Amino acid sequence: MAVTIDDIAKAAGVSRATVSRVLNDSGYVKDETRKKVLKAIKELNYTPSAIARSLSKKKTNTIGVVVPEINNPFFGEIIKGVNQVADEHNLNLILCNTDEDVDKELKALKLLKEQRIQGILITPTSTDSDYNSEYLWTIENLGIPVVLIDGHVKYSNFNGVFIDHIKGAYDAVKTLIDEGHEKIAIITGRMDSRPAKERLAGYKKALKMHNIPIREEYIFYGDYTHEKAYKITKEILKMKDRPTAIFVSSNMMVLGCIKAFDEENIQIPKDMAIIGFDKVEVLNIIGMNISFINGPTIEMGKTAMNMLIDILQSGKTTETEIKTIKLLPQLVLKGSEKFIE
Amino acid sequence: MAVTIDDIAKAAGVSRATVSRVLNDSGYVKDETRKKVLKAIKELNYTPSAIARSLSKKKTNTIGVVVPEINNPFFGEIIKGVNQVADEHNLNLILCNTDEDVDKELKALKLLKEQRIQGILITPTSTDSDYNSEYLWTIENLGIPVVLIDGHVKYSNFNGVFIDHIKGAYDAVKTLIDEGHEKIAIITGRMDSRPAKERLAGYKKALKMHNIPIREEYIFYGDYTHEKAYKITKEILKMKDRPTAIFVSSNMMVLGCIKAFDEENIQIPKDMAIIGFDKVEVLNIIGMNISFINGPTIEMGKTAMNMLIDILQSGKTTETEIKTIKLLPQLVLKGSEKFIE
DNA sequence: ATGAAAGCGCTAACAT
DNA sequence: ATGTTAGCGCTTTCAT
Numbered sequence: 221m222a223v224t225i226d227d228i229a230k231a232a233g234v235s236r237a238t239v240s241r242v243l244n245d246s247g248y249v250k251d252e253t254r255k256k257v258l259k260a261i262k263e264l265n266y267t268p269s270a271i272a273r274s275l276s277k278k279k280t281n282t283i284g285v286v287v288p289e290i291n292n293p294f295f296g297e298i299i300k301g302v303n304q305v306a307d308e309h310n311l312n313l314i315l316c317n318t319d320e321d322v323d324k325e326l327k328a329l330k331l332l333k334e335q336r337i338q339g340i341l342i343t344p345t346s347t348d349s350d351y352n353s354e355y356l357w358t359i360e361n362l363g364i365p366v367v368l369i370d371g372h373v374k375y376s377n378f379n380g381v382f383i384d385h386i387k388g389a390y391d392a393v394k395t396l397i398d399e400g401h402e403k404i405a406i407i408t409g410r411m412d413s414r415p416a417k418e419r420l421a422g423y424k425k426a427l428k429m430h431n432i433p434i435r436e437e438y439i440f441y442g443d444y445t446h447e448k449a450y451k452i453t454k455e456i457l458k459m460k461d462r463p464t465a466i467f468v469s470s471n472m473m474v475l476g477c478i479k480a481f482d483e484e485n486i487q488i489p490k491d492m493a494i495i496g497f498d499k500v501e502v503l504n505i506i507g508m509n510i511s512f513i514n515g516p517t518i519e520m521g522k523t524a525m526n527m528l529i530d531i532l533q534s535g536k537t538t539e540t541e542i543k544t545i546k547l548l549p550q551l552v553l554k555g556s557e558k559f560i561e
Numbered sequence: 562m563a564v565t566i567d568d569i570a571k572a573a574g575v576s577r578a579t580v581s582r583v584l585n586d587s588g589y590v591k592d593e594t595r596k597k598v599l600k601a602i603k604e605l606n607y608t609p610s611a612i613a614r615s616l617s618k619k620k621t622n623t624i625g626v627v628v629p630e631i632n633n634p635f636f637g638e639i640i641k642g643v644n645q646v647a648d649e650h651n652l653n654l655i656l657c658n659t660d661e662d663v664d665k666e667l668k669a670l671k672l673l674k675e676q677r678i679q680g681i682l683i684t685p686t687s688t689d690s691d692y693n694s695e696y697l698w699t700i701e702n703l704g705i706p707v708v709l710i711d712g713h714v715k716y717s718n719f720n721g722v723f724i725d726h727i728k729g730a731y732d733a734v735k736t737l738i739d740e741g742h743e744k745i746a747i748i749t750g751r752m753d754s755r756p757a758k759e760r761l762a763g764y765k766k767a768l769k770m771h772n773i774p775i776r777e778e779y780i781f782y783g784d785y786t787h788e789k790a791y792k793i794t795k796e797i798l799k800m801k802d803r804p805t806a807i808f809v810s811s812n813m814m815v816l817g818c819i820k821a822f823d824e825e826n827i828q829i830p831k832d833m834a835i836i837g838f839d840k841v842e843v844l845n846i847i848g849m850n851i852s853f854i855n856g857p858t859i860e861m862g863k864t865a866m867n868m869l870i871d872i873l874q875s876g877k878t879t880e881t882e883i884k885t886i887k888l889l890p891q892l893v894l895k896g897s898e899k900f901i902e
Numbered sequence: 903a904t905g906a907a908a909g910c911g912c913t914a915a916c917a918t
Numbered sequence: 919a920t921g922t923t924a925g926c927g928c929t930t931t932c933a934t
Contacts (some may be wrong), residue, residue, distance in 0.1 A: 272616055276925080619911095
């Protein structure tokens with residue numbers, strides 16, 4: 221660990237500038253000299269210090285990634301996408317997991333700034349709550365480019381890549397309508413989150429566009445958990461004028477529905493049709509075919525990383541524009557949406 | 562971004578040494594002076610550079626984490642555990658995802674060394690194949706403490722935390738035996754991986770200890786994929802002298818079994834009992850109760866991080882001992898193991 | 903209690 | 919084509 225560029229210089233009988241040149245392929249170096257240097261590097265098992273280089277260059281080549289829940293495959297896939305692009309550009313990733321905790325998120329941001337990272341990719345825990353002011357202040361005063369991934373930070377404009385939840389929900393509900401369903405319920409997500417709001421909007425839009433009246437009693441407010449969805453589904457199944465289809469606003473909640481269906485001996489789609497938002501890989505593997513809206517997670521990660529790289533390469537110290545990309549989710553039909561008399 | 566310790570010194574009318582002292586709470590600083598400095602820091606929104614500090618201290622406070630598949634919740638949970646402990650000790654995590662690719666893993670190791678990280682936590686992609694020599698050479702010559710997580714690098718001894726796969730498998734099979742099963746099949750993992758070998762060993766041990774002859778035709782060699790497990794299960798169901806229970810050596814493979822069962826109208830556990838290794842959260846949520854051996858993933862991450870911290874604090878440049886911890890997996894019974902005539 | 907100065911390992915003009 | 923030198927932003931003796 222103690223071998224430095226000077227050791228190499230000494231061993232090769234050249235100056236440290238020359239060593240630096242062969243290290244960076246910059247400037248002119250006689251072939252013979254280069255070989256000597258390379259040999260010394262090999263022999264001493266030398267690895268240059270990125271720390272020293274960063275300090276000297278005032279540039280770290282590392283970017284920070286902040287996620288709320290690393291053990292959720294949704295974020296795992298985002299990171300996978302981020303990582304792929306980062307790899308291609310030889311960027312390091314410093315990972316911060318916040319456990320959905322705003323204070324940890326703030327702490328992470330501070331940490332990252334100390335590390336003099338080039339930019340930040342963040343999937344904000346943030347909802348509409350009122351801590352937002354300090355939160356925003358922190359992000360904005362970072363002086364570092366930030367790209368949001370599928371989140372929403374109130375009152376403020378940031379670069380980001382998002383999913384078009386409205387369109388996704390619209391497509392799902394439209395499909396149900398096309399199948400012949402008219403009594404379509406929705407189980408929403410936590411309504412202080414942007415995706416939940418947008419998905420509900422998409423649901424309403426689809427009904428309106430097809431002249432189906434929106435019935436408040438068909439709108440059920442969930443909270444993204446399968447437990448709540450389970451309870452709601454039980455209720456739905458007890459309704460006198462029961463819907464024939466449910467649009468479920470998140471993957472976890474789909475699981476709750478399935479459990480309730482199972483207990484009440486409800487067959488999909490014979491007794492109840494269903495379309496979810498976001499996939500649950502496992503269900504397909506075990507042969508349980510549930511249609512869903514597929515938000516392109518890996519793609520989101522890639523897109524965000526690319527956007528950040530673009531911003532960094534533009535080289536502007538102050539940002540002059542807000543970049544936003546909306547990714548379109550795909551509808552994946554498995555048969556659970558069918559209308560069967 | 563341009564504000565440095567010298568700016569603060571100037572603003573506060575002191576030397577940079579003094580600023581450093583208040584930053585690190587070291588040495589003596591008059592209260593009044595400290596306040597001036599703190600004020601300047603606040604006003605200029607100054608964040609010290611970890612890079613410069615690292616260079617000066619020859620110590621980075623960051624550790625590298627290398628995993629093969631970030632989007633697999635198994636590794637997600639490990640990282641979550643690692644992260645928790647790292648947080649408590651104010652350590653940064655540099656994440657490397659290798660996509661099960663040995664070359665990427667090697668590259669990651671090099672990258673990490675350049676970053677002068679303090680230590681490495683790695684879940685090796687490595688199996689028994691022959692690239693091992695370069696691989697081992699690389700790790701050993703890193704000159705950095707390494708802690709393995711649940712992996713196995715052939716021919717070599719490293720610090721590490723592992724799961725006692727033998728005991729896990731033994732417990733599972735013993736449970737089946739206690740239930741009254743005698744014809745018990747196993748679907749193994751990829752046999753060039755250590756966990757697969759050990760789980761098979763545990764299976765055999767349980768049979769032997771209970772005087773049940775090992776029947777080669779009940780040993781099925783899988784490869785951790787659900788597709789293969791699906792095919793194998795179909796075969797099993799066709800056997801003349803069909804087993805009454807299957808011990809399935811990985812969570813993904815359990816899914817393949819379930820699909821096959823479903824297609825053939827096999828009821829669990831009436832027609833076939835089953836116990837898997839590693840949980841599949843989703844199955845429980847939808848009310849499908851499959852018993853399984855639970856390897857404590859988050860715990861493994863924590864334990865590994867703690868071990869690394871221990872090693873670092875021991876302060877030895879050369880390691881004088883190999884530390885190894887084996888974590889005991891727990892049996893979680895859900896009813897799928899029952900013997901029903 | 904505070905300051906001056908050397909040094910961490912590298913890069914990048916500037917010389918030669 | 920190669921060497922000299924001055925930083926990069928911080929910590930840490932050593933003085934005072």
